[in-house]
Amino acid sequence: MAASCSMNNLMFSPSNPTLSWNFSLPTTSIPPFRKANKRFAVFATFMSTKPTVLVTEKLGEPGLELLRNFANVDCSYNLSPEELCTKISLCDALIVRSGTKVSREVFESSGGRLKVIGRAGVGIDNVDLSAATEHGCLVVNAPTANTIAAAEHGIALLTAVARSIAQADASVKAGQWQRSKYVGVSLVGKTLAVMGFGKVGSEVARRAKGLGMQVISHDPYAPADRARAIGVELVSFDEAISTADFISLHMPLTPATLRMFNDEAFSKMKKGVRIVNVARGGVIDEEALIRALDSGIVAQAALDVFTEEPPAKDSKLVLHEQVTATPHLGASTMEAQEGVAIEIAEAVVGALKGELAATAVNAPMVPAEVLSELAPFVALAEKLGRLAVQLVAGGSGVKTVKVTYASARSPDDLDTRLLQAMIIKGIIEPISSVFVNLVNADFTAKQRGLRITEERIVLDGSPENPLESIQVQIANVESKFASAISDFGEITVEGRVKDGKPHLTKVGSFGVDVSLEGSLILCRQIDQPGIIGKVGSLLGEENINVNFMSVGRNAPRKQAVMTIGVDEEPSREALKRIGETPAIEEFVFLKL
Numbered sequence: 077m078a079a080s081c082s083m084n085n086l087m088f089s090p091s092n093p094t095l096s097w098n099f100s101l102p103t104t105s106i107p108p109f110r111k112a113n114k115r116f117a118v119f120a121t122f123m124s125t126k127p128t129v130l131v132t133e134k135l136g137e138p139g140l141e142l143l144r145n146f147a148n149v150d151c152s153y154n155l156s157p158e159e160l161c162t163k164i165s166l167c168d169a170l171i172v173r174s175g176t177k178v179s180r181e182v183f184e185s186s187g188g189r190l191k192v193i194g195r196a197g198v199g200i201d202n203v204d205l206s207a208a209t210e211h212g213c214l215v216v217n218a219p220t221a222n223t224i225a226a227a228e229h230g231i232a233l234l235t236a237v238a239r240s241i242a243q244a245d246a247s248v249k250a251g252q253w254q255r256s257k258y259v260g261v262s263l264v265g266k267t268l269a270v271m272g273f274g275k276v277g278s279e280v281a282r283r284a285k286g287l288g289m290q291v292i293s294h295d296p297y298a299p300a301d302r303a304r305a306i307g308v309e310l311v312s313f314d315e316a317i318s319t320a321d322f323i324s325l326h327m328p329l330t331p332a333t334l335r336m337f338n339d340e341a342f343s344k345m346k347k348g349v350r351i352v353n354v355a356r357g358g359v360i361d362e363e364a365l366i367r368a369l370d371s372g373i374v375a376q377a378a379l380d381v382f383t384e385e386p387p388a389k390d391s392k393l394v395l396h397e398q399v400t401a402t403p404h405l406g407a408s409t410m411e412a413q414e415g416v417a418i419e420i421a422e423a424v425v426g427a428l429k430g431e432l433a434a435t436a437v438n439a440p441m442v443p444a445e446v447l448s449e450l451a452p453f454v455a456l457a458e459k460l461g462r463l464a465v466q467l468v469a470g471g472s473g474v475k476t477v478k479v480t481y482a483s484a485r486s487p488d489d490l491d492t493r494l495l496q497a498m499i500i501k502g503i504i505e506p507i508s509s510v511f512v513n514l515v516n517a518d519f520t521a522k523q524r525g526l527r528i529t530e531e532r533i534v535l536d537g538s539p540e541n542p543l544e545s546i547q548v549q550i551a552n553v554e555s556k557f558a559s560a561i562s563d564f565g566e567i568t569v570e571g572r573v574k575d576g577k578p579h580l581t582k583v584g585s586f587g588v589d590v591s592l593e594g595s596l597i598l599c600r601q602i603d604q605p606g607i608i609g610k611v612g613s614l615l616g617e618e619n620i621n622v623n624f625m626s627v628g629r630n631a632p633r634k635q636a637v638m639t640i641g642v643d644e645e646p647s648r649e650a651l652k653r654i655g656e657t658p659a660i661e662e663f664v665f666l667k668l
């Protein structure tokens with residue numbers, strides 16, 4: 077049996093108000109009803125088999141314990157890229173630190189089984205995020221537990237470069253006693269430029285203020301009031317680097333920050349500046365730094381991170397007399413490693429259980445309260461997508477989808493990313509073999525040339541409910557059920573949540589009302605007495621249970637649309653008999 081089974085991604089279980097974003101777990105005992113009831117299968121699979129989590133770098137024991145309670149844990153350190161690619165096809169989740177490159181090949185080698193990458197730390201520059209997203213793999217990190225450790229290491233290096241601690245230590249160990257050579261500089265009253273005023277940067281700033289330093293910061297995205305609150309002024313890049321006596325780097329490595337400390341930047345710095353880098357090696361052009369050290373622009377540099385880790389043994393930079401180097405130790409305290417291990421284990425277990433992770437890097441983070449409020453609308457969104465696409469006549473390519481949300485809430489107060497992802501899932505899954513989830517919904521839609529536009533109708537009244545209705549329209553297509561085409565020429569379905577359950581309330585220009593459970597039969601008929609009874613008894617004769625029925629008509633005794641919710645799938649014969657019923661002009665059977 078294949079080692080993986082893909083199941084409903086991003087699902088909502090009415091008995092458990094958490095949204096599941098994705099599942100694909102190995103199983104040797106897939107229940108026979110899996111296809112018929114995917115929702116149950118998810119939980120059945122969890123009951124019968126454990127997922128496998130591969131841990132490729134040292135992780136704190138409390139985190140490993142948490143993982144072992146839920147999964148088979150394979151701790152295999154120092155794998156070569158080839159070994160990682162071989163192992164990954166047997167794993168549902170992978171936990172790494174900064175030393176493992178999670179490349180596109182890793183996702184390609186996983187055969188679709190890998191569903192979660194846990195980065196036990198902050199920086200995710202070692203994970204190919206685009207490849208993860210394309211493969212529908214959630215990436216979560218542990219963004220808070222090592223902040224203080226990294227800030228403290230930054231301060232340790234700052235004081236070390238002010239007083240030449242590393243050089244003096246090496247000299248004493250070499251039998252020398254050079255007191256006049258290692259006269260340092262004071263920190264008090266000096267200007268420190270904190271480059272990147274995020275979690276670590278702001279903690280460094282707070283501590284440097286305590287040491288009596290003037291602290292300025294450059295961060296194009298940081299709120300000025302947060303900086304002001306701890307007495308830090310936000311300034312431009314040039315002002316920061318040209319006025320600082322010390323520069324401490326705390327921005328992520330991105331295409332925009334790659335080698336931003338280059339010859340040009342060094343040429344603007346004060347002669348004798350001291351630089352600390354506890355962020356990422358790649359933000360510095362290392363060759364340019366060697367030149368700046370040699371020319372005396374940079375008096376000293378303390379580096380915890382390098383473009384290549386570990387750096388070459390003969391690295392000129394590491395061996396430079398004015399460089400203090402540590403082997404990427406920023407996060408390496410007992411406390412931080414315990415915290416990071418627990419933070420990432422909880423995130424990975426949650427993600428494997430199908431919960432939306434609060435620390436997701438490549439999926440929208442949806443707070444728990446918003447999630448439980450939106451849950452019935454999430455189910456409605458997927459069902460509307462499924463209905464709309466099944467109404468498209470074969471041969472018409474689905475390219476343009478318009479979604480209209482009617483709500484009394486202001487647009488700022490309604491996050492529709494989750495709903496849109498579910499509509500995309502509903503539209504794409506019935507017509508392809510791709511499994512869509514919150515991670516890959518946008519990518520999958522773009523890849524298929526599907527253009528989704530959103531509109532809001534702001535209603536008067538109390539914004540108690542997040543939404544009144546959702547309408548999904550597919551433009552420029554023909555329908556296999558002509559009545560589903562609205563007066564404006566688009567396939568149109570609209571729904572609402574009633575008593576916590578998704579209902580279909582409009583098809584084309586016909587108002588209907590049917591609970592979206594089981595499957596649906598839509599019939600257009602000439603409105604006349606006896607039709608409902610005829611179709612009802614025909615279904616009864618075929619032993620098909622009707623759970624809901626409603627008729628929408630524009631005027632008495634003219635055309636009407638009858639919607640019938642059925643628990644079982646009617647046989648071909650039963651559908652044929654419905655079609656042959658006098659007065660029924662067209663009908664369609666739709667699976668939800």
Ligand SMILES: NC(=O)C1=CN([C@@H]2O[C@H](COP(=O)(O)OP(=O)(O)OC[C@H]3O[C@@H](n4cnc5c(N)ncnc54)[C@H](O)[C@@H]3O)[C@@H](O)[C@H]2O)C=CC1
Pocket residue numbers: 198199200219222223226271272273274275276277294295296297298326327328329332333354355356380381404405406407408
């Ligand atoms: N050496 C180590 O062991 C550790 C290193 N780190 C690294 O430290 C860095 C910061 O981590 P956190 O503070 O937790 O992240 P964060 O996301 O809280 O802060 C990063 C800040 O950088 C800012 N930023 C982005 N682009 C910028 C630019 N062009 N110029 C200036 N600022 C810019 C962002 O607005 C943000 O405020 C990351 O690269 C992380 O990987 C973090 C922990 C340990």
Ligand SMILES: O=C(O)C(=O)COP(=O)(O)O
Pocket residue numbers: 173174175196197198199200222404405406407408
């Ligand atoms: O959290 C980060 O960004 C770090 O750089 C820490 O890296 P590490 O987990 O110690 O390999």
